[in-house]
Amino acid sequence: MNNKAQLNIAIIMISSLIIIGGTLYFAYDKIMNIEEKVSLVEYERFIQDLDFNIKKFNYGRKSGSSEVIELKVPNGIQKICFVDRETPRDKFLSPELENEFEVRFDDNVFIEPFDVPSNKIESFELDEKNNPLCIEANNFITLKLEKTSNSTKIESLQVLFQSEKKCLPVFENGEDNIDLVFIGNDYENNDDLITDVNSYLEVFKNKEPFASNMEHFNAYIRVDNAGCETKGYIQCNNYELKKMASDCPNDYIIVLSKRSKTADALLPLRSSSVGNIVKANTADDELVVIHEFGHSFANLWDEYVDDVYLSQHITSVDELPNCDSVGCESWKDLENTNCYKGCSLSSFYRSTENSIMNNYRKSDGKEFGTVNEMIILENLERYK
Known part of the structure; x- marks a missing residue:
């Protein structure tokens, strides 16, 4: 190849690099502009969500009740500061x-x-002592809302976690209600625990009959590690759990054992319920807690079949409120029920083909069903 041809090729290559470089710069500049616009849209949505949640709580809850909300914060926001203009404030904070x-x-x-x-x-x-209230924004902020006589008091749950309090209210509806205490196991940080507790409580708020009866519940987080072992199942010292939970109002204890889905795929961890203690594997489906709570709260039995294990614990179908013998006399006149063979034992019968008390991981197992809802409601009546 002669020198002239080589020079022409070199010129073409240099020209191409200049064009490509200019194109990449132009594209990058456009992407950055788009990112800025998206951030603005996300910010506006965040403010709208914040405003909506506070107003919804303020006008929908009675004085003295409280609730925790978690909101996603747009990228780029470092801190969010609330200022009460009607209350004396710390003018030297920032x-x-x-x-x-x-x-x-x-x-x-x-x-x-x-x-x-x-x-x-x-x-x-x-509160005057927390005015202004400035919260570090690490992708999320978690606020405790408490209804006062005229408005809603805001506190940061992150700040409360840093205090020496052992028991943090997630939401409260007054005394003489059902008190749930969540205790984390193997959590690396409290933010993850708050997120998971809120997620499981959202399930309660969206599944009947709990959804229509959340005013009969209070929920708390006991700030400590449950200290349970996880080898095939969640093994805890129940005496120590009850001792920890005693720092909160408590009727039912829910242990959330933090676990990755990868680890669980390699070595599955079984969730369980004994008495008033629920132990849940967080790598399982989101319905695992409400399934186990169905056992604990309403004495609902599994509607799948496990003859080998469950036959050791069952002497009569009369012990199982959500199972029946052939013919299903207990619910034969109820709408939306049937008589399917297999309910804990292969010789018993259940009212639905699938439900939360059966295989809740399947798409048709996302509700309790008529019979289970009636049983849960009977137990809820004690708190009305």
């Missing part, structure tokens, strides 16, 4: 925040970095 407060004379929610727009949200108040 000079930058104080400057924003004075300039934006009507707003009460400020975002760090402070070039992000501030906002005004109605119907919240702060």
